[in-house]
Structure formats: structure tokens, C-alpha cells
Amino acid sequence: MENTFNFNNELSGKIALVTGGTKGTGKAIAERLEAAGATVIITARNPPEQPNAKQHFIAADLTKASGTEKVVNEVLEQFGKLDILVNNLGGSETKSGGYSVLNDKDWLHSLENNLLAPVRLDRGFLPQMVEQKSGVIVHIASIQGKLPLYDSTLPYAAAKAGLINYSKGLSNEVAPKGVRVLTVSPGWINTSASKAMMERIAESSNTTIEEATKSVMDALGGIPIGRPAQPEEVAELIGFLVSPRANYLTGTEFIIDGGTLPTI
């Protein structure tokens, strides 16, 4: 096959939305897509600490239906279309202590943050993607979808497992209509969120951050590559997946975890 790919400006003319694009992994993804030539829109509840004039920011709480509706309306009104949707928003704020310390509020928040927000955004943008017969949707899940850590993140792990399953089903439905749907499941990424999680575990189990970090490392069974991922390493995979170089990929989950998952 003749190689006709343009690696430098390969996303030129594309409109891309990255949820949770102001910090951590989402920020790195937004920068990676911008570097490939896309027009990038980012969302979060608060504006980025250091605004990037080239990126368009929309403030919205995506755990609420009104927030996702606001984003869909603003993007389609201002840009007329969306080509790339990276559902990066997600995370866990539940305390440690296992199932018995969690209430419905904890469960609902994890489900809204990690599962319902992407479901609602996909539902809002898909009609236009199907109409233009092209588009790429990426769901950022987690290795916890397969390796649930029960002490502090039971609802998060269950929501991510649901997201992985939903992503596959959606791909089956919309791939014949020209839209690719993919899942990326990272292991530990070095972000402020993962640092905050260690602080929470240390506080609720009355240990130090070092001990909390070790307990999570032990629960994961270690990271064979010897360190957490940098956000830019995850962003690089997504840069490839949304590009025309990945045109034959849909319905697949990509695990990026430095070898953490112990099984095939």
C-alpha cells in the first residue's frame, strides 16, 4: 500500500474536543492534537491556569445533563461540526475503606463522571458525525476496568468497565456509518489527580503518602516498566488513534500501562 499519510499537519481542518482538557492527561492530549493541526476545544469547570490562546475553552460541569448539553450546543453553533471527541474526563473521589463506606451519592457521582458524561456527549455529537459520514470518538477508561482496586475506587472501576463495554457496542453500531469508536485504558499516570488520590488514601487510612503509594503499587502488582506514565505518553497514543493512520481501527481497547496488567 502506498504511504500517503502526512505526519506533520495530519489533523489540519479537523475540529477536536477534549473533555477535562485543562489539566493532566487531557491537557497533554489537547496540546498533542493542536500540534497535529487540529482546532482544539477544551472543557472543564474552571478555566486553565495558563490559558492557551489557540484553544477554545468552554466552562461546564459535565456530570450534569445541562453541562453536556451546553457543550454540544456551543461547539455545533460556533464550529458547525465536530470531527474528534476525546472523552477524557473521569476520575475518582471516593474515600478508602471498601464497599461499606460508600453510599448512593458516591456511586452516582462516579457513574456520572466516568460513564454518563461520555454517553451524553456521544449522543449529542453522533448525529452530525453520522451525517458527515466521518468522526472519531475516544473513551479514556482505565486498567481498573479489568483490575478493580476495591479499597478506594470500587465505583470508579465499575464505571470504567461499563465504559469499555459501551464503547465496543457503540463501535459496532456506528462503524458502518463512518464513525470510529475506540477505548484507551491507561495504568497509573503521573498527574495531580493521581497525587491527590494518594493524599486521600493516606489521610483516610492514617498513613503517609509514601505508604499509600506503596499500597496502591502493591495492589496493582507493580509496574514492570518501573514508573507511572507521563501524560504526554498517553497523549501520543491518542494522537495516533484519531489520525488517518488509524483509519482501520475501531471497537478496540488500547491498554497503556507499562506492563501493569498481569494477564493477556
Ligand SMILES: NC(=O)c1ccc[n+]([C@@H]2O[C@H](COP(=O)([O-])OP(=O)(O)OC[C@H]3O[C@@H](n4cnc5c(N)ncnc54)[C@H](OP(=O)(O)O)[C@@H]3O)[C@@H](O)[C@H]2O)c1
Ligand atoms: N491519573 C491516572 O493515574 C489515571 C489512570 C488511569 C486512567 N485515568 C483516566 O484518565 C483520564 C484523565 O485523568 P487525569 O488524572 O489526567 O485527570 P485530572 O488531572 O484530574 O484532570 C481532570 C480534568 O477534568 C476536569 N473536570 C473534573 N471534574 C469535572 C466535571 N465535573 N465537569 C467537567 N470537567 C471536570 C478538571 O478540571 P476542573 O476541576 O476545573 O473541572 C480537569 O481538567 C480520566 O478519565 C481518568 O479516569 C487516569
